[in-house]
Amino acid sequence: MHTRRTSRRPRPRLRPRLRLRTRPRPHGGAAAAFLVAAALLVAACSSGNPPASTGEAPAEAEAALAALPRSTPAALNPYYGQKLAWRDCGVPDFECATLKAPLDYAKPGAGDIKLAVARKKATDKGKPLGSLLVNPGGPGGSAVAYLQQYAGLGYPEAVRARYDMVAMDPRGVARSEPVECLDGRQMDTYTQTDVTPDDQKETNALVGEYKKFAEGCGAHSAGLLRHVSTIEAARDMDVLRSALGDPKLNYVGASYGTFLGATYAGLFPERVGRLVLDGAMDPSLTARRLNLDQTAGFETAFQAFAKDCVRQSDCPLGGKGTTPAQVGDHLKAFFRKVDAHPVPTGDSDGRKLGEALATTGVIAAMYDEGAWPQLRDSLNSAMNENDGAGLLSLSDSYYERSGSGHYTNLMSANAAVNCLDLPAAFTGPDQVKKSLPAFEKASPVFGEGLAWASLNCTYWPVRPSGAPHRIEARGAAPIVVVGTTRDPATPYGWAKSLARQLSSGRLLTYVGDGHTAYGRGSSCIDSTINAYLLQGTPPTQGKRCS
Template identity: 40%
Template sequence: MAAVALLAACTAQVPEKSATPVEDATGAATGAESAPEGFEEFYGQDLEWETCRSGFECATATAPLSWGDPEAGSIELALMRSRASGEKVGSLLVNPGGPGGSGVDYLESAVETYGEPLRESFDVVGFDPRGVEDSSAVECYGDAEKNEYLAEDFDLSTEQGLEDARRSSAAWAEACGENTGELLGEVDTQSAAKDLDMLRAALGDSQLHYLGFSYGTSLGATYAGLFPDRAGRLVLDGAIDPTLDDGEMSEGQAVGFENALRAYVTDCQAGQDCPLTGSVDEGMQQVRGVLDAAYDRPYPTSGEREVTQSLAFYGVAVTLYAEQNWPILTQALDEAINAGTGDTLLYLADFYNDRNADGSFSTNSTEAFSAVNCLDSRSSDDVDEMRAQAAEIEEAAPTMGTFFTYGGLACASWPYPEVEQEYDVAAPGAPPIVVIGTTNDPATPYVWSEGMADTLESGVLVTYEGEGHTAYGRSNDCIAGAVEDYLVEGTVPEDGLTC
C-alpha cells in the first residue's frame, strides 16, 4: 500500500569571547587562524547576540553557500543560546535530529531537562543547520500542495501505483529545485559539519563540544571524521550506524517500529479499556487492520479532512517515540476501531508533520529531510531490486514494514547529485566519543548505536534499558550522570555501561 519514508531561568552574564584568537593547551587556534584557505572571514566573524526569547540570546552567523568555493556567495545560520550560569567551560552545540530538526526550537523546550552542572558550565547553543527553518531554508511546495503530498497513498504492488509514486516524488523534487535554487545542492551533512567547525571558531572555542540526538549523531560523527583534532567532548545519543546502506537502514527502522509497537500492544492489553483484543499477535494484526482500512476507505473526521493510510501511519508512528504517548495511541485506535473515525489519528499526524490547524506548517522539516537525505545517500530505484528488498522488509516487520519500502523512489529525480564522502567514518585520532543507545528505540534501533560505537575508533557505548527514542533528558539519573560527568568534567564513562 502506501510507502512513507521516515525516517519528533535567568543566567549570570559571562564575558564575551576575545576578538583575538585564543589557544588552548594543545596549541589549537580559534577564529580565522583555524580556517581553510579562502574562508578566513567566515571563521573570524563576530557574532552579535541579542536577547530574543525569554532567557535566551539569538544571533545570525554567515556561512559560505559552498565549502568548495569561497566565492559562491553566503547563507545565514540561526543560533540561540542559554548562557552558562557558573564558571564557563565553553560552548556546547546541540542538534535534535531530523535531518530537518530546528536546534533553536529544540533548545527553548529542552534546556531545562539538562542537569544543572551542564547548564552552569556551558553556553548551550542551539542552531538551525543549513537548509532548516530560520537558517537559509529549503523550500518546496506551498501549504495546500504539501498537505496533499503528505496524505497521498499508492498501491506499490501495481505498476500503476509505482508510476504514480514515482511521478509524485519527481514533482516534489522539481518544486524543491525551483523554489530553493543552488542551496538545495549544498545542504548535505558534510557541509553542515563544516559549518559546525566555523561556528566553533566564531564562538571562541578551540575544540567542539557537542550533544547530538538521532540524525544529530551522524552530524557529530561526520565532524569527528573531518576534524578529529578539533573534536572535544562529543555525546551522540540514539546513534545511526555509519556503515549501513539505505536498504539496511530501512529494514532496521521497520523492525525498530515493529518492536516498539509490540511493546505498546503488550502494555495496552495488560491494562484497562484497550481496544485490541486477544493475543499480542492478534493485537498487532488489529493495528495493521486499522492502517489497511484507511487505505480502502479513509477515516472521516469532525472537519473536512480525511485520514488516509499515510496519515494514519504517521499518527501511529509518532506515539512510539516515547512510552508517555501510548495512552493517546489507545484513544486513536479506539476511535478508529469502535467508531470508525480518525480525529485523534489526524491530530497525531499533524503533530508529526508540524502542521498547524489553519493548514500552514510551522517548520520545513519535511523539505529539509528530503534534501539532506538525497544528498547524503540514495538507494537504487530499480523496480526488481526494490521489490526484493520490500519482501525482506515486510517479512522482518509484518505490521509496519510496508511503510519503509521503495525508498529508492524518493531521490530518483533529485536535481543534485549525491555528495562524495570526504572523511574516515572511524574518526581516527578523535578523543573518546560517548555513544548512547536505547534498547527498544524505534527510530534509531539499539544495534545502530552498537554499530557506531564499534566503528568509531574512540567510541564508548552507554546503554539505556528502556523504551522510546534517545535517552538523555528523558530517562534516568544513570544516563544523566554519565553524560554530564563527561561533558563537564571530561570523565569518560565505562565502555559498556548499562543504565
C-alpha cells in the same frame, strides 16, 4: 506519505490538541511521540532518468570524501575570524546572531549562506566550561527552536550553569535559508498518498507524488540543494566553534544529530571536546540497509507496544492472551479498512483519515512509550467511534503541520539532506517490489509501506555528494555513543557499530523503550552523561543502564 526521519524534539512543541498523556520529566523527555522518520534514507539522481544503482557509493563520492581537508584553508580565515553580533531574540534569557559560512566550501568566494544561531549564557560565571552546542536531529529539525523550547530550559541545571547553551539551525533548515518544496495544499496531497499501492494506477500516483515533490524542491531551492550535506553542516559547526571562541567543540547530538556530530569528529578529530551522540546512526551503511534496519526497529517498538497494549483495559487491538502477532494482524486489518473507507476527522480542510495518515500516526507514537495511552485512545476513537481526529493529530505533529494548514520546512529539509548524503536506496518501483519480502519480514506491520517510502529520493534533481563510510576520528578525545535497546528510529545495532568505528568511542546502553536516552527518566543515563559533560569523565566501555 510517511517519509521517515530521525529526530528528537522538545515536549513543549506538541500541539495542545495532541493531548499526549505523558508523565513530566525533570529535565528531559525526548518528546518523540511525533518524531518519526528516515534520517539517513537517502538517495538521488539527476533530473530525468535515474542512473542504475546498487545502493553502493559512487567512486567519485568516495574520492571526494577522502580529499576533504583536515585543517583550515587560508581562504576560510574570514569566516573563522568573524565576530558574532548578538541581539535580543524576543525570547527571555536568549540571544540570537547570524553566522556567515561559504555556500560552497570548495569555492569560498562564490557566495555566503547565513545561519541562525541562538544562545543562553551560563548562569555560573565563576566556573565556565565554554559552549555546549545541541542538535535534535531530523535532518530538518530546528536546533534553535529545540534550544529555546527545551534544551535551554530543561537540560540539567548543573549543565546549564556551567555551559553557554548554543544551537544553530543547519543550512537549509528553519531559520537558516530554508529549503522549500511544496505549499500547504500540495503537502496535504503528498502526505495522504497511499504508500501501499494495490495496483499500477496507485503505483503511478505514488511515483508521481515523489516526482512532484522533487521537482518542487528543484524549482524553489535550486541553488541550495547541492550544498545542504551533512559534511557541509559539520564544517559550519567548526566555523561556529571558532566564532564562539572555543578551542574545542562540546556537543550533544540526538538521532540524526549523532551523524552530524560523528561527521564533525571525522573531519576535525583534534578539535573534539566532549561529544555525546545519543540515538546513534551508522554512517557505514547504504541507504537500503539503513531503511531495512529502521523498519526492523519500528517492528521492535511495535512489539513492545503490543505487549503493553493487551495488558490495558482500553486496548482496541486485543485483550489478555492476544499475541503481538495477532495485535499486528488487527492493526493491519484496520489499515486496510481505512484504505477502502477513510474515517471522518472533523478537519476544517476536509481531510479524512486514510491508510497513509493512520499509519503515520501510529508510527509517530512508537517513538516514546509515553505516547502509548494516546495511541490507544486514538485507535479506539477511529475503530469504534468513526472518529479519526486523534490519529490525524499525531500525524500532523509528525509532519509539523499547523491547524491552519501550514507546514514547517522539516520534510523539505529532511529530503534535501538525505538525498544528498547517500546514493538512492532504489532506482524505481520494480526494485521496491523485489525487496518487499525482506521489508515485510523485518516488519509484518509496517514493512510494505516503509519499503515504498524508501523510494522518496529516487527522482531527486541533484546527484548525491556523499557515500557510506566508516568514521574513526583517530586522535579525538573520548566520544560517548548512546544506544537504546528498543529504539525504533535508530536501532541499537547502529550505536554498537558507531562506537566500534570511532577510535575513542565509549558505548553507553539504555535498556528500554523509546527514541534516545538522555533526559528520558533514567537516573543512571543522566548522571553518567552529566559526569562526562561536567567533569570530563567518560563512562566505562559497555556500561548499561535501565
